[in-house]
Amino acid sequence: MMENRKKAAFRYAFPRTVPVMVGYLFLGTAYGILMKVNGYGCFWALAMSLLVYAGSLQYVGVTLLASMAHPLYGFLMGLMINARHLFYGISMLGRYRSLKRFRTYLIFSLTDETFSVVCSEKIPDALDREWVYLWISLLNQAYWVAGSVAGSLAGGLITFNTKGLDFALTALFVVIFTDQWKHQKDHRPALTGVAASVLCVLIFGSGNFIIPAMVLILAVLSLQYRRKREKEAERVG
């Protein structure tokens, strides 16, 4: 009986992960190749994809590793780059908070892509919800790990010119930015992010702009929040 529930959940989950499979195999392989050409082989790519499991941060991590950056800097970069995961967590609170099994792994593996699959699912009552979530999350991480290992193994055999391949990361962010812009009416937060960052690059230089830019973004967003509250108070008063 238990076996059937697992199988039924798998049959439901697998087709929903296919778009992620294609994307993760491509981006994961590109990541593995990048790691390899920067001197970090299969073991490192595997450790990153198993333990960190955050696409954009892992790409930035290649540069951090190659430049022997301080781990504390990496930690701060990680918080900044993955701050958007707070939003996913907040969105999934209602569905994941009450789960009895697999809860820790499901929260651990909540990447952009996994979030985009699980947040839109209305799982039929006949199926075991927790197994459906688990299969989606597990399959996605398996694609990512497989891609990055394959890439790092192939990296040693690469005969084509990989110059510009790391642009896949920039492309990913431009895609998400475009997507958000298209589906959001209020463009102030996005403009704040771009303007504050460009300003801080010009003032502090490209090597030191991240922290001042974060502070400036938080300051502008909190000003917008206060103005919004004042307007609401005026309307009420």
Added chain:
Amino acid sequence: MDRAMVINGICMVAALAAATMITRFLPFVIFPQGKKMPGFMEHLGKTLPYAAMGLLVVYCLKDVNVSGNFHGLPEFLAVAAIAVVHWWKENTLLSIGAGTVLYMVLVQIVFV
């Protein structure tokens, strides 16, 4: 790979894993069932994802040499192509794949 590189690498993997776990688990730690979120946090949850993505795009392009020979033209063209293709088709894979290949062609063949 020397010793310092391995030690720095292990610390970096741990640091990146810790930072990622904090961002994924924090909402579940601070907001257990039934607890209401403060207004400012809710505001940040709604606005920060957009601002963060703008920052990340700038981060990726921060070292583009605007005063160099090509004035950052390969990056500008590729970013514009990605935005147009994505606005039109909304297919993440197509946008990333086409944009990356275009950029590789531009920096390897066209702007050399």
